[in-house]
Amino acid sequence: MPDPDGAPQRLDAVICGMLIGNHRDNHMASAKISSQFASVLLPDGKPMMTSAWASAIRSGDKITEAPDYPDLDGLKFMLVVPNDYYRKKLMNLGPGDIATTLRRCNVDVRMTDCSIYGYDDIELAKIFIQSGAKVFGIGALYPMFREVERICNIIRAVVPNATIILGGSMPSPIPEFALRKTGADIVTVGEAELTMIALMKVFAGKMNIEDVQGICYLRDGEFFDNGKPILPRQVTKTEVGWPDREVYPLEKYITCNKFYPFDQNARMLTLVTGRGCPYACNFCYRSSAYRIRPATDILDELEYLIERYRLDGFYIVDDLVMLSERKIRDFYEGILDRGLEVQYNCTGRVNTVTPEILKLLRESGCVSIYYGFESGNQTVLETMSKKTNLAGC
Numbered sequence: 001m002p003d004p005d006g007a008p009q010r011l012d013a014v015i016c017g018m019l020i021g022n023h024r025d026n027h028m029a030s031a032k033i034s035s036q037f038a039s040v041l042l043p044d045g046k047p048m049m050t051s052a053w054a055s056a057i058r059s060g061d062k063i064t065e066a067p068d069y070p071d072l073d074g075l076k077f078m079l080v081v082p083n084d085y086y087r088k089k090l091m092n093l094g095p096g097d098i099a100t101t102l103r104r105c106n107v108d109v110r111m112t113d114c115s116i117y118g119y120d121d122i123e124l125a126k127i128f129i130q131s132g133a134k135v136f137g138i139g140a141l142y143p144m145f146r147e148v149e150r151i152c153n154i155i156r157a158v159v160p161n162a163t164i165i166l167g168g169s170m171p172s173p174i175p176e177f178a179l180r181k182t183g184a185d186i187v188t189v190g191e192a193e194l195t196m197i198a199l200m201k202v203f204a205g206k207m208n209i210e211d212v213q214g215i216c217y218l219r220d221g222e223f224f225d226n227g228k229p230i231l232p233r234q235v236t237k238t239e240v241g242w243p244d245r246e247v248y249p250l251e252k253y254i255t256c257n258k259f260y261p262f263d264q265n266a267r268m269l270t271l272v273t274g275r276g277c278p279y280a281c282n283f284c285y286r287s288s289a290y291r292i293r294p295a296t297d298i299l300d301e302l303e304y305l306i307e308r309y310r311l312d313g314f315y316i317v318d319d320l321v322m323l324s325e326r327k328i329r330d331f332y333e334g335i336l337d338r339g340l341e342v343q344y345n346c347t348g349r350v351n352t353v354t355p356e357i358l359k360l361l362r363e364s365g366c367v368s369i370y371y372g373f374e375s376g377n378q379t380v381l382e383t384m385s386k387k388t389n390l391a392g393c
Helices: 008-036 093-104 121-131 142-158 175-182 193-203 250-255 295-309 325-337 355-364 378-384
Strands: 076-081 108-113 135-139 163-167 186-188 215-219 222-225 268-271 313-316 343-348 366-371
Touching (some): 076 093, 076 121, 093 108, 093 193, 142 163, 163 175, 175 222, 186 193, 295 325
Parallel strands (some): 076 108, 076 135, 135 163, 163 186
Antiparallel strands (some): 215 222
16 A cells, blocks of 8 residues: 555556446446445345334443543544535534544544535545554434445455444444445444444453444355343443534534524534333334433533633524423523523424413524424324424414
């Protein structure tokens, strides 16, 4: 392999050759796989395995001390954010959560953010080679599937012995399909902070991969599903930490184009106040283990971010901010007690919103709410198990 620093032009030529050969091989493999999976069946006629992790296991005890993190000093791990090809950007906090876990394992973790920089194949190949990373983590939504395939193919071309881990809502419901289609090695199903600790113990030689809950993988062509993940009970700073936002091109996200109705000059980031969902809409893959973060933990993070990054507002991106009036009241009172002046938006359900909740939201700085109406047809709503009705809207 040429010295990346000493011969950049020769490196470009070598990368081009590697990518062309890899593209040809993967095009043939992709065509074969596409044929095999056209009806979502394996070659032997068995149906493709999916992983509806709605009954994922919440950790049995409230974690008051940090878990046992292995020491992986020297391991280089590259997180890759795929390009969503959307003009306005929201920081996906999932990779930041994983970055926090990896740093607690003393891992050298870096990020390549294609969503912000739109890297082409040659640029990515250079970055991957020069990083020295041997483990790559890619989190994605399903519309990014082709982009994830592209990234995996580049990694395989220039770092052929790398371990590729997929996460997020793209592979979680369809881990076998994702593994076979992308050529990745491991899928972490659902929330992966606690899963990643166990997986890092495998890298440290302190655990067998067969014993890691919440992952799927292929071995000699056979698919293995290790069961549902263990979820953090309260998602606190002590339990799993706050997302590591420093690993992202942070200022790019803070200053990028804003969503209505925020001022385009506002400095904003994303924030999560809870995880999971107690509903069972049949179009959604999410966990039913609904957990509200303690108000003090949310407010501590919010206040820290405002002070450190001079923020004006937040996009609160979890699904059910207004499910609990008590949660909203604690949040409202905390903002007033701390003297915070901030604007934010959030999501809501038409069957849980009340005049009291709306009043508290408005007085604490909420300027817009996104509702998932889904349909104007009651039969369709019932078929979806949406648990809403048109008469109540």
